[in-house]
Amino acid sequence: MLREYAGPLLGRGSVVAVSETALAILQGRFVRPERVRPGPLARFLARFVSRTGSLSSPFALQLVMQEHGRARVALAFLVGVITRLLLGRSGDLYRIAGPQASLVDDVTGTLPPYDKHIVLGPKDPQRVVEEIRRRTGSEAAVIDANDLGGVSIVAATRGVNRAHLREVFRTNPWGNGDEQTPILILRYSTSSAPPPRLRGLAS
Amino acid sequence: MEAVLGSVTGVLAAALLYAAFLSWQGDADIVLQVENAQPRNLTVSDGQARFELAVPLFNRGKQDGMVLEFLVRPGFVGQLKGRARIRAGAVWGEDDEGSGYWRAALLRRREALPARVFLEVQLHTGDPARDRLPAALPRIPLAIYFEFVGRKQIEWRLAELVLNPSDFVGVGAGT
Numbered sequence: 161m162l163r164e165y166a167g168p169l170l171g172r173g174s175v176v177a178v179s180e181t182a183l184a185i186l187q188g189r190f191v192r193p194e195r196v197r198p199g200p201l202a203r204f205l206a207r208f209v210s211r212t213g214s215l216s217s218p219f220a221l222q223l224v225m226q227e228h229g230r231a232r233v234a235l236a237f238l239v240g241v242i243t244r245l246l247l248g249r250s251g252d253l254y255r256i257a258g259p260q261a262s263l264v265d266d267v268t269g270t271l272p273p274y275d276k277h278i279v280l281g282p283k284d285p286q287r288v289v290e291e292i293r294r295r296t297g298s299e300a301a302v303i304d305a306n307d308l309g310g311v312s313i314v315a316a317t318r319g320v321n322r323a324h325l326r327e328v329f330r331t332n333p334w335g336n337g338d339e340q341t342p343i344l345i346l347r348y349s350t351s352s353a354p355p356p357r358l359r360g361l362a363s
Numbered sequence: 364m365e366a367v368l369g370s371v372t373g374v375l376a377a378a379l380l381y382a383a384f385l386s387w388q389g390d391a392d393i394v395l396q397v398e399n400a401q402p403r404n405l406t407v408s409d410g411q412a413r414f415e416l417a418v419p420l421f422n423r424g425k426q427d428g429m430v431l432e433f434l435v436r437p438g439f440v441g442q443l444k445g446r447a448r449i450r451a452g453a454v455w456g457e458d459d460e461g462s463g464y465w466r467a468a469l470l471r472r473r474e475a476l477p478a479r480v481f482l483e484v485q486l487h488t489g490d491p492a493r494d495r496l497p498a499a500l501p502r503i504p505l506a507i508y509f510e511f512v513g514r515k516q517i518e519w520r521l522a523e524l525v526l527n528p529s530d531f532v533g534v535g536a537g538t
Contacts (some may be wrong), residue, residue, distance in 0.1 A: 193431075193512055193517060194517060203515070206514065207384070207385070207388060207514065211426055211427050211514070212427075216514055217512070217514070218514070218515070218516075219512070266429075267429050267431060267467055267512065268429045268467045268468070268469045272464065272466055272467075275466055275467040276431045276432075276467045
Protein backbone atom coordinates (compact mmCIF):
# COMPACT_ATOMS: atom_id res chain seq x y z
CA MET A 161 0.00 0.00 0.00
CA LEU A 162 2.84 2.38 0.87
CA ARG A 163 4.48 1.69 -2.49
CA GLU A 164 1.21 2.34 -4.30
CA TYR A 165 0.41 5.66 -2.66
CA ALA A 166 3.83 7.03 -1.77
CA GLY A 167 6.24 5.12 -3.99
CA PRO A 168 8.30 8.00 -5.44
CA LEU A 169 8.68 9.62 -2.00
CA LEU A 170 10.11 6.56 -0.31
CA GLY A 171 13.74 5.64 0.17
CA ARG A 172 16.76 6.67 2.20
CA GLY A 173 16.45 10.11 3.78
CA SER A 174 12.72 10.02 4.25
CA VAL A 175 10.62 8.98 7.22
CA VAL A 176 7.29 7.25 6.84
CA ALA A 177 4.95 8.14 9.69
CA VAL A 178 1.90 5.92 9.96
CA SER A 179 -1.15 6.76 12.05
CA GLU A 180 -1.58 4.19 14.79
CA THR A 181 -5.34 4.15 14.27
CA ALA A 182 -5.03 3.63 10.52
CA LEU A 183 -2.58 0.78 11.11
CA ALA A 184 -4.84 -0.83 13.70
CA ILE A 185 -7.77 -0.64 11.29
CA LEU A 186 -5.64 -2.21 8.55
CA GLN A 187 -4.91 -5.02 10.98
CA GLY A 188 -8.62 -5.50 11.60
CA ARG A 189 -8.40 -4.41 15.22
CA PHE A 190 -11.84 -2.82 15.52
CA VAL A 191 -15.04 -4.16 16.98
CA ARG A 192 -18.54 -2.88 17.58
CA PRO A 193 -19.43 -2.63 21.27
CA GLU A 194 -22.48 -4.84 20.72
CA ARG A 195 -20.05 -7.71 20.12
CA VAL A 196 -18.25 -7.21 23.42
CA ARG A 197 -19.56 -8.64 26.66
CA PRO A 198 -17.96 -6.77 29.55
CA GLY A 199 -17.33 -8.85 32.64
CA PRO A 200 -18.10 -7.74 36.19
CA LEU A 201 -14.52 -6.53 36.71
CA ALA A 202 -14.60 -4.31 33.62
CA ARG A 203 -17.99 -2.94 34.62
CA PHE A 204 -16.72 -2.21 38.12
CA LEU A 205 -13.37 -0.65 37.22
CA ALA A 206 -14.71 1.47 34.34
CA ARG A 207 -16.76 3.37 36.88
CA PHE A 208 -13.58 4.85 38.33
CA VAL A 209 -12.15 6.30 35.12
CA SER A 210 -12.78 9.92 34.20
CA ARG A 211 -15.66 10.12 31.71
CA THR A 212 -13.42 11.63 29.04
CA GLY A 213 -11.13 8.58 28.93
CA SER A 214 -11.79 5.64 26.61
CA LEU A 215 -11.44 3.24 29.54
CA SER A 216 -14.55 4.71 31.14
CA SER A 217 -16.39 2.45 28.69
CA PRO A 218 -16.67 -1.09 30.10
CA PHE A 219 -16.62 -2.36 26.51
CA ALA A 220 -13.26 -0.75 25.70
CA LEU A 221 -11.89 -1.78 29.08
CA GLN A 222 -12.97 -5.37 28.50
CA LEU A 223 -11.04 -5.42 25.21
CA VAL A 224 -7.94 -4.08 26.94
CA MET A 225 -8.31 -6.81 29.58
CA GLN A 226 -8.50 -9.42 26.84
CA GLU A 227 -5.23 -8.07 25.42
CA HIS A 228 -3.22 -7.65 28.59
CA GLY A 229 -4.97 -9.83 31.15
CA ARG A 230 -7.45 -9.01 33.89
CA ALA A 231 -4.91 -9.32 36.69
CA ARG A 232 -2.52 -6.82 35.11
CA VAL A 233 -5.28 -4.28 34.47
CA ALA A 234 -6.73 -4.72 37.97
CA LEU A 235 -3.26 -4.22 39.46
CA ALA A 236 -2.79 -1.12 37.33
CA PHE A 237 -6.02 0.34 38.71
CA LEU A 238 -4.96 -0.42 42.25
CA VAL A 239 -1.53 1.13 41.84
CA GLY A 240 -3.02 4.05 39.92
CA VAL A 241 -5.42 4.87 42.73
CA ILE A 242 -2.74 4.56 45.40
CA THR A 243 -0.15 6.71 43.63
CA ARG A 244 -2.74 9.30 42.73
CA LEU A 245 -4.02 9.58 46.29
CA LEU A 246 -0.69 9.34 48.09
CA LEU A 247 1.75 10.91 45.63
CA GLY A 248 -0.59 13.02 43.50
CA ARG A 249 0.82 11.32 40.42
CA SER A 250 -1.42 10.50 37.47
CA GLY A 251 -0.94 8.14 34.54
CA ASP A 252 0.26 5.04 36.38
CA LEU A 253 -2.88 3.21 35.38
CA TYR A 254 -1.98 3.62 31.70
CA ARG A 255 1.72 2.89 32.24
CA ILE A 256 1.10 -0.36 34.09
CA ALA A 257 -2.02 -1.67 32.34
CA GLY A 258 -0.16 -2.03 29.04
CA PRO A 259 0.09 -0.09 25.78
CA GLN A 260 -3.44 -0.84 24.65
CA ALA A 261 -4.82 1.07 27.63
CA SER A 262 -3.69 4.38 26.17
CA LEU A 263 -4.10 3.47 22.50
CA VAL A 264 -7.67 2.21 22.50
CA ASP A 265 -10.27 4.57 21.01
CA ASP A 266 -13.83 4.30 22.19
CA VAL A 267 -16.78 4.73 19.80
CA THR A 268 -16.97 8.18 18.17
CA GLY A 269 -13.19 8.38 18.61
CA THR A 270 -12.52 7.49 14.97
CA LEU A 271 -13.79 8.72 11.63
CA PRO A 272 -16.58 6.98 9.70
CA PRO A 273 -16.97 4.19 8.82
CA TYR A 274 -15.28 3.18 12.08
CA ASP A 275 -17.06 5.75 14.25
CA LYS A 276 -19.30 3.04 15.71
CA HIS A 277 -16.39 0.78 16.57
CA ILE A 278 -13.95 0.55 19.40
CA VAL A 279 -10.52 0.67 17.77
CA LEU A 280 -7.65 -0.96 19.61
CA GLY A 281 -4.03 0.04 19.15
CA PRO A 282 -1.98 -1.73 16.47
CA LYS A 283 -0.47 -5.14 17.05
CA ASP A 284 3.33 -5.50 16.96
CA PRO A 285 3.98 -1.92 15.79
CA GLN A 286 7.75 -2.35 16.13
CA ARG A 287 7.68 -5.29 13.76
CA VAL A 288 5.63 -3.22 11.30
CA VAL A 289 8.07 -0.29 11.23
CA GLU A 290 11.02 -2.63 10.81
CA GLU A 291 9.22 -4.27 7.91
CA ILE A 292 8.52 -0.89 6.30
CA ARG A 293 12.20 -0.01 6.59
CA ARG A 294 13.29 -3.32 5.15
CA ARG A 295 10.96 -3.08 2.18
CA THR A 296 11.16 0.62 1.34
CA GLY A 297 14.49 1.83 2.69
CA SER A 298 12.72 4.65 4.56
CA GLU A 299 12.87 5.05 8.29
CA ALA A 300 9.44 4.51 9.80
CA ALA A 301 7.37 5.34 12.84
CA VAL A 302 3.89 4.66 14.16
CA ILE A 303 2.45 7.74 15.80
CA ASP A 304 -0.53 8.63 17.94
CA ALA A 305 -1.14 12.38 17.76
CA ASN A 306 -4.09 14.61 18.48
CA ASP A 307 -5.15 18.22 18.07
CA LEU A 308 -4.44 18.95 21.74
CA GLY A 309 -0.69 18.67 21.19
CA GLY A 310 -0.42 15.13 22.51
CA VAL A 311 2.15 13.04 20.63
CA SER A 312 3.11 9.48 21.35
CA ILE A 313 5.62 7.60 19.26
CA VAL A 314 4.27 4.09 19.49
CA ALA A 315 7.18 2.54 17.58
CA ALA A 316 10.06 3.78 15.45
CA THR A 317 13.07 2.43 13.64
CA ARG A 318 16.51 3.23 15.05
CA GLY A 319 17.28 5.94 12.52
CA VAL A 320 14.31 8.10 13.49
CA ASN A 321 15.03 11.26 15.40
CA ARG A 322 12.28 10.92 18.00
CA ALA A 323 12.62 14.40 19.48
CA HIS A 324 12.30 15.98 16.08
CA LEU A 325 9.38 13.78 15.13
CA ARG A 326 7.60 14.72 18.35
CA GLU A 327 8.14 18.39 17.51
CA VAL A 328 6.71 17.97 14.00
CA PHE A 329 3.61 16.20 15.26
CA ARG A 330 2.90 18.62 18.08
CA THR A 331 0.84 20.68 15.61
CA ASN A 332 -0.77 17.49 14.32
CA PRO A 333 -0.33 17.93 10.56
CA TRP A 334 -2.58 14.88 10.11
CA GLY A 335 -5.54 16.65 11.66
CA ASN A 336 -8.20 15.10 13.84
CA GLY A 337 -11.17 15.98 11.67
CA ASP A 338 -12.16 14.76 8.26
CA GLU A 339 -8.65 15.01 6.81
CA GLN A 340 -8.36 11.21 6.81
CA THR A 341 -4.58 11.20 6.48
CA PRO A 342 -3.19 7.76 7.31
CA ILE A 343 0.40 8.28 6.16
CA LEU A 344 2.75 11.22 6.26
CA ILE A 345 6.16 11.30 4.59
CA LEU A 346 8.86 13.53 6.01
CA ARG A 347 11.62 14.42 3.59
CA TYR A 348 14.59 16.41 4.73
CA SER A 349 16.55 18.99 2.79
CA THR A 350 19.81 17.23 3.57
CA SER A 351 20.52 13.64 4.49
CA SER A 352 22.33 14.68 7.67
CA ALA A 353 20.61 13.99 10.95
CA PRO A 354 19.11 15.69 12.83
CA PRO A 355 17.50 17.53 9.93
CA PRO A 356 17.67 21.33 9.96
CA ARG A 357 14.21 21.84 8.52
CA LEU A 358 11.48 20.10 6.64
CA ARG A 359 11.40 20.46 2.90
CA GLY A 360 7.94 19.13 2.35
CA LEU A 361 5.09 17.17 3.78
CA ALA A 362 3.03 14.83 1.74
CA SER A 363 0.28 12.50 2.63
CA MET B 364 -19.14 -14.06 66.76
CA GLU B 365 -17.97 -10.47 66.92
CA ALA B 366 -15.60 -11.05 64.04
CA VAL B 367 -18.40 -12.45 61.90
CA LEU B 368 -20.66 -9.53 62.73
CA GLY B 369 -17.84 -7.12 61.97
CA SER B 370 -17.19 -8.73 58.59
CA VAL B 371 -20.87 -8.73 57.64
CA THR B 372 -21.19 -5.09 58.67
CA GLY B 373 -18.10 -4.22 56.68
CA VAL B 374 -19.35 -5.94 53.53
CA LEU B 375 -22.77 -4.34 53.87
CA ALA B 376 -21.25 -0.90 54.42
CA ALA B 377 -19.02 -1.31 51.35
CA ALA B 378 -21.98 -2.45 49.25
CA LEU B 379 -24.07 0.49 50.42
CA LEU B 380 -21.22 2.90 49.74
CA TYR B 381 -20.77 1.51 46.22
CA ALA B 382 -24.51 1.69 45.54
CA ALA B 383 -24.51 5.32 46.72
CA PHE B 384 -21.54 6.03 44.43
CA LEU B 385 -23.30 4.47 41.44
CA SER B 386 -26.41 6.48 42.13
CA TRP B 387 -24.40 9.70 42.46
CA GLN B 388 -22.40 8.95 39.31
CA GLY B 389 -25.42 8.04 37.18
CA ASP B 390 -25.28 7.31 33.47
CA ALA B 391 -26.24 8.76 30.13
CA ASP B 392 -30.00 9.08 29.66
CA ILE B 393 -30.78 10.08 26.09
CA VAL B 394 -34.31 10.84 25.02
CA LEU B 395 -35.84 11.92 21.75
CA GLN B 396 -38.01 14.93 22.50
CA VAL B 397 -40.75 14.27 19.96
CA GLU B 398 -42.93 16.91 21.58
CA ASN B 399 -40.37 19.51 20.47
CA ALA B 400 -40.19 18.33 16.85
CA GLN B 401 -40.15 21.25 14.41
CA PRO B 402 -40.98 21.17 10.69
CA ARG B 403 -37.75 22.14 8.94
CA ASN B 404 -38.27 21.81 5.25
CA LEU B 405 -40.66 20.60 2.58
CA THR B 406 -39.87 20.08 -1.07
CA VAL B 407 -42.36 18.85 -3.63
CA SER B 408 -41.36 17.77 -7.08
CA ASP B 409 -42.83 15.47 -9.71
CA GLY B 410 -45.24 13.66 -7.45
CA GLN B 411 -42.77 13.38 -4.59
CA ALA B 412 -42.92 15.21 -1.29
CA ARG B 413 -39.95 15.29 1.04
CA PHE B 414 -40.67 16.37 4.59
CA GLU B 415 -37.92 17.14 7.04
CA LEU B 416 -38.27 17.60 10.78
CA ALA B 417 -35.74 18.63 13.42
CA VAL B 418 -36.18 16.49 16.51
CA PRO B 419 -33.94 17.11 19.53
CA LEU B 420 -32.01 14.22 20.98
CA PHE B 421 -31.31 15.29 24.54
CA ASN B 422 -28.97 13.78 27.11
CA ARG B 423 -30.68 14.38 30.45
CA GLY B 424 -28.35 12.01 32.30
CA LYS B 425 -25.25 12.66 34.38
CA GLN B 426 -22.78 11.05 31.98
CA ASP B 427 -21.84 11.44 28.33
CA GLY B 428 -23.55 9.15 25.88
CA MET B 429 -22.95 8.12 22.29
CA VAL B 430 -25.80 7.60 19.85
CA LEU B 431 -24.66 4.80 17.57
CA GLU B 432 -27.76 4.08 15.51
CA PHE B 433 -30.94 5.94 14.75
CA LEU B 434 -33.47 4.01 12.72
CA VAL B 435 -36.70 5.41 11.34
CA ARG B 436 -39.51 3.58 9.66
CA PRO B 437 -43.01 4.58 8.71
CA GLY B 438 -45.89 3.14 10.66
CA PHE B 439 -49.01 1.84 8.95
CA VAL B 440 -49.91 4.37 6.27
CA GLY B 441 -53.58 3.53 5.84
CA GLN B 442 -55.05 4.90 2.60
CA LEU B 443 -51.60 5.44 1.11
CA LYS B 444 -50.89 1.73 1.13
CA GLY B 445 -50.28 0.53 -2.42
CA ARG B 446 -50.43 4.05 -3.88
CA ALA B 447 -47.06 5.35 -2.82
CA ARG B 448 -43.40 4.58 -2.30
CA ILE B 449 -42.42 5.74 1.17
CA ARG B 450 -38.91 6.13 2.54
CA ALA B 451 -37.86 7.44 5.93
CA GLY B 452 -34.47 8.13 7.51
CA ALA B 453 -32.47 10.48 9.65
CA VAL B 454 -29.11 12.25 9.67
CA TRP B 455 -27.59 14.93 11.85
CA GLY B 456 -24.63 16.21 9.84
CA GLU B 457 -24.93 18.19 6.62
CA ASP B 458 -22.29 15.94 5.01
CA ASP B 459 -24.43 12.84 5.46
CA GLU B 460 -27.52 14.27 3.81
CA GLY B 461 -26.99 12.50 0.51
CA SER B 462 -26.02 9.09 1.81
CA GLY B 463 -28.37 9.00 4.79
CA TYR B 464 -25.52 7.66 6.96
CA TRP B 465 -26.11 8.13 10.68
CA ARG B 466 -22.77 9.24 12.05
CA ALA B 467 -22.19 8.19 15.67
CA ALA B 468 -22.79 11.25 17.85
CA LEU B 469 -21.28 12.09 21.21
CA LEU B 470 -23.74 13.85 23.48
CA ARG B 471 -22.29 15.49 26.57
CA ARG B 472 -24.52 15.65 29.62
CA ARG B 473 -27.31 18.24 29.26
CA GLU B 474 -26.49 18.57 25.56
CA ALA B 475 -29.03 18.39 22.72
CA LEU B 476 -28.53 17.46 19.10
CA PRO B 477 -31.14 18.14 16.44
CA ALA B 478 -31.70 14.91 14.55
CA ARG B 479 -33.04 15.60 11.07
CA VAL B 480 -35.76 13.09 10.37
CA PHE B 481 -37.00 12.93 6.82
CA LEU B 482 -39.84 11.21 5.06
CA GLU B 483 -40.24 10.93 1.30
CA VAL B 484 -43.57 10.05 -0.26
CA GLN B 485 -43.72 9.35 -3.96
CA LEU B 486 -47.19 8.81 -5.39
CA HIS B 487 -47.46 6.54 -8.40
CA THR B 488 -47.96 8.07 -11.83
CA GLY B 489 -51.62 8.54 -12.54
CA ASP B 490 -52.64 8.94 -8.93
CA PRO B 491 -55.20 11.75 -8.90
CA ALA B 492 -53.67 13.15 -5.71
CA ARG B 493 -50.24 13.75 -7.31
CA ASP B 494 -51.08 17.33 -8.26
CA ARG B 495 -52.10 18.36 -4.79
CA LEU B 496 -49.31 16.96 -2.68
CA PRO B 497 -48.86 17.37 0.26
CA ALA B 498 -52.44 18.40 1.03
CA ALA B 499 -53.59 14.97 -0.14
CA LEU B 500 -51.46 13.14 2.38
CA PRO B 501 -52.76 11.87 5.70
CA ARG B 502 -50.87 12.04 9.01
CA ILE B 503 -48.04 9.52 8.86
CA PRO B 504 -46.78 7.80 12.00
CA LEU B 505 -43.05 7.18 12.34
CA ALA B 506 -41.41 4.64 14.62
CA ILE B 507 -37.93 5.66 15.69
CA TYR B 508 -35.60 3.25 17.38
CA PHE B 509 -32.25 4.57 18.58
CA GLU B 510 -29.26 2.99 20.24
CA PHE B 511 -26.91 4.68 22.66
CA VAL B 512 -24.12 3.68 24.96
CA GLY B 513 -23.09 5.35 28.18
CA ARG B 514 -20.90 4.20 31.02
CA LYS B 515 -22.95 1.18 31.88
CA GLN B 516 -24.60 -0.53 28.97
CA ILE B 517 -26.00 -0.34 25.47
CA GLU B 518 -29.58 0.74 25.38
CA TRP B 519 -32.21 0.81 22.63
CA ARG B 520 -35.17 3.15 22.96
CA LEU B 521 -38.33 3.51 20.96
CA ALA B 522 -39.96 6.85 20.20
CA GLU B 523 -43.07 7.51 18.18
CA LEU B 524 -43.67 10.57 16.12
CA VAL B 525 -46.60 11.57 13.94
CA LEU B 526 -45.77 13.62 10.88
CA ASN B 527 -48.64 15.90 10.04
CA PRO B 528 -48.32 17.34 6.50
CA SER B 529 -50.51 20.32 7.41
CA ASP B 530 -47.79 21.46 9.87
CA PHE B 531 -45.58 22.13 6.84
CA VAL B 532 -47.77 24.82 5.33
CA GLY B 533 -45.47 27.73 4.49
CA VAL B 534 -42.30 25.78 5.38
CA GLY B 535 -39.38 25.29 3.00
CA ALA B 536 -38.82 25.63 -0.69
CA GLY B 537 -42.21 24.38 -1.83
CA THR B 538 -42.87 23.00 -5.28
